[in-house]
Amino acid sequence: MKTSDILILNSLLKIIIPKSKDGKMPSASEIGFFEYIAQYDSYIIPEIIKHLKNINKLSQEKYKSEFIDLPEHEKDIIFKIISKTEKIFIDKILEKILDCYYTNDRVLVGLGLDPKPPFPVGNDIETGDLSLLNPVKQRGEIFRKA
């Protein structure tokens, strides 16, 4: 990917998931998405580059400007158009963006979670109130005899 492609990609990621208002949650441009794609789905990079060029082309046609130079609301409009005209690709890339985002350490910490695999620490769950079974027990047997 060229620098120009990465700049368009990061611009796009910022509007897909922007930084949260309280600053706790990063934008999708800050989570190493390109490195994630290079590690897990490098086969898709040529396709990403092609679609980024389409996004920039649409931006030039509609607003006579490079995508990265557009104000946020116009970038959003371009993204919404592309989401319809190139839906299959956009849905595919969004699935990966969300996987990358919600596996990122900063994001998990921002959600109040520990950025760790489930094993070996596990989780504590409260037992629950088994006295709530009293009405069920009082009702008695419910199965048909056979």
Next chain:
Amino acid sequence: MAEDIVDFLIIGAGPSGAATTWSLSDTSTRIMCMEQGDWMKQTDYPSNYRNWERLLNTEMSISPNVRQNKSDYPINDTENSPISIANFNAVGGSSILYAAHFPRFHPFDFKVKTLDGVSEDWPIDYYQIEKFYNLNDKIIGVSGLGGDPAYPPKKAPLPPIPMGQMGNIMAKAFNQLGWHWWPPDVAIISEPYSGRDKCINLGPCVSGCTQGAKSSADVTYWPLALRKKGVELKTNCRVREITINKSGLANGVIYYNEDGIECRQKAEVVIIACNGVGTPRLLLNSVSKQFPDGLANRSGYVGKNLMLHPWGKVEGYFEHDLKSYLGPIGCCISSQEFCDTDKNRNFLRGFGLQMNRGTPPVATAQEGFINGDINLGENHHDEFKKHFGTKISCHICFEDLPEIHNSVTLDPVLKDSNGIPAPKINYIISENSKKMIPYGVDRGRELMETAGAWKIHTDAPMRMAGWHLMGTTRMGNDPNISVVNKWGCCHDIKNLFIVDASLFVTSAAVNPTSTIQAIALYISDHIKNNIANIFD
């Protein structure tokens, strides 16, 4: 070169194959089990890794068509079926991936024809296999709570798994509606048991249990069976066909070893444990002059009467963060309120309700985006927070009636990596199910509204939900309409047995594995008690 002759050859090392091998190991005979998969390493399961959600949907997907591991065979389950198949080939079989919800069938599930005038009666009943249910619970470690009024008296060896906050909320809703609910039997140990440590609520149970607390067959029966002299488990061996001698008795198998070389193994008795898709596939592929339509198929019933449990879910979102994604997936609490026929309804039989946990972060975001609940852009974070940890899922298991046109056949084109024809699923949702499904979904919705959900989503019948595979070599007294007798012995071949759910006559409205293993033990017990005259 032919290999030597074993006494018992069991095909498939899943829940039924494992239970059968363990049971027969009492006989001090030579027992060989062949499994096309391999041992799983607990260190390989997704919950060891940071990207566990991704691994859950790729390498450890429940669909063999997504995984495409060496041990998988492709299944044609989209051309002619609205439900796709879930399975897993390994030592432990599909119990590696199951959610471990472990209810028993009810007594009335064995007498559907007598009680409701549809389907057939089993030639056995609940009380004949009750002691094997108890034995199986004890051997593998089952957690639950005694006193369930939906069943004859039974008591799991271990206390129930935690219900969590979501359990309390749903329990109150069930009570408000006056519906049955109970902490379910689950094949997950809530306390240290038999050398294994207790469940620590890792969460992704359906991608293998790193803790070893889920009572899959590889950590329960197999270590016990393999201690016994004469027991051998051969992995990475894919059986292509069962062979017969001139007298019409099974005498062994042809299989591919791990190098893909064709081999033969002779056996005195052959026992099939390959599940409701794999078993008919194997039989249909075992063609001979005596059995031109597939082995043990003089009735024409091999592969027929496939039952899948159409499945639905009703998901409710709640105001508070319940951390609902934490805890064993299957399941929190369950309800047998609607499991049986109610003549006031316009369908027969019924469905079970199972409260499942919410989804972890990635799944929440992805599903939320698809549903239109969690949008991209400036509202994303607020919308995500409203949906993460706040979801409770009511899964609905719809009893499937056996219908002869629902079947497993051999695909004319698709083959596995050894050139063996793949199975093709031919399945139509029955008219009875079509009436049952909207009623069940309405009950799920009623439950969620009573519990206070502010948003409800429904999905029924679900496509990727063919995880219960039953009925395709069914049990019966009449050899014209069944494949095996009440001892699991093929009517046509006296030394060929089937011990998996393909012998099921009805599907009930609950998960089948507890019943699969109880019946496997029951059949093995019969074999042991009659070993001297098995060929008579």
